[in-house]
Amino acid sequence: MFGVLGYAMRYIAEVKNMRMNSEQIELTVKVIRKYFADAAVWLFGSRVDDNRKGGDFDFYIETSLPDIALPMARARGELTDSLGMKVDLAVNNHSGDKPIFRIAKSSGVRLA
Amino acid sequence: MTPHRELISGKLRHMGRMREYLAHSHGNLLAHGIVGKPVASLTLDESEILAAFRMRFSEYQEHLGKLLRAIAQEEEVEITGFSDVLAFAEKAEIVANADDWKKARDVRNQINHEYEENERILTPLIAEMANCVPTLFAIHDKAATYCSNRLDVK
Numbered sequence: 157m158f159g160v161l162g163y164a165m166r167y168i169a170e171v172k173n174m175r176m177n178s179e180q181i182e183l184t185v186k187v188i189r190k191y192f193a194d195a196a197v198w199l200f201g202s203r204v205d206d207n208r209k210g211g212d213f214d215f216y217i218e219t220s221l222p223d224i225a226l227p228m229a230r231a232r233g234e235l236t237d238s239l240g241m242k243v244d245l246a247v248n249n250h251s252g253d254k255p256i257f258r259i260a261k262s263s264g265v266r267l268a
Numbered sequence: 269m270t271p272h273r274e275l276i277s278g279k280l281r282h283m284g285r286m287r288e289y290l291a292h293s294h295g296n297l298l299a300h301g302i303v304g305k306p307v308a309s310l311t312l313d314e315s316e317i318l319a320a321f322r323m324r325f326s327e328y329q330e331h332l333g334k335l336l337r338a339i340a341q342e343e344e345v346e347i348t349g350f351s352d353v354l355a356f357a358e359k360a361e362i363v364a365n366a367d368d369w370k371k372a373r374d375v376r377n378q379i380n381h382e383y384e385e386n387e388r389i390l391t392p393l394i395a396e397m398a399n400c401v402p403t404l405f406a407i408h409d410k411a412a413t414y415c416s417n418r419l420d421v422k
Contacts, residue, residue, distance in 0.1 A: 246339030
């Protein structure tokens with residue numbers, strides 16, 4: 157299932173500027189799509205800056221799911237457990253615009 | 269009684285008091301019909317009830333987690349992270365399903381992360397938090413029974 161996707165993620169991890177390896181990307185996308193099946197996913201924030209160290213993982217998600225509160229809470233918890241770091245999610249289901257959505261999408265690296 | 273068992277006994281007493289606080293706040297939350305209401309429409313008194321409930325829920329779950337960890341330590345479980353504690357608690361049938369615990373934890377963490385104006389997020393999370401209270405009380409009951417039966421700690 158993750159053959160082509162896995163290759164694409166290795167490519168993203170190697171070519172794009174970010175501090176996240178291909179296994180972490182694959183795991184992240186898998187967890188996020190468990191809760192948001194149609195999600196488009198970006199990494200943004202300090203982890204897309206190669207000159208920084210450590211830091212939280214910030215993900216921006218676009219989805220058509222109308223009720224995002226509980227899936228967001230569950231995905232955040234599972235990602236925090238899996239990645240072993242603090243994770244923040246910005247979830248845009250197109251019910252309203254927020255500055256953080258535009259910042260995340262324009263500065264982030266698309267993962268899936 | 270060993271010092272560690274005395275410590276567990278102290279935690280159980282403390283948890284009993286915290287449970288009373290949470291049950292009181294939970295009852296207030298339901299009695300005032302706050303679950304499902306938009307946060308912006310709450311009166312100052314209702315906001316205070318909600319704030320007390322959120323704080324007491326968070327504290328109660330945090331201390332319940334510490335109690336589970338202490339029981340696991342007493343049972344000499346090798347603990348590298350809380351997942352080891354949860355696995356033990358599930359096997360010992362203190363926690364019916366580790367996912368129930370994680371759901372309560374995730375809701376608590378998310379709610380503390382949200383701004384008040386995010387009503388579309390906050391309102392369902394408050395409802396879910398209220399739903400999780402009986403689950404936490406059931407875990408507490410089973411932990412107390414385990415301590416009494418297996419560790420002779422009350």
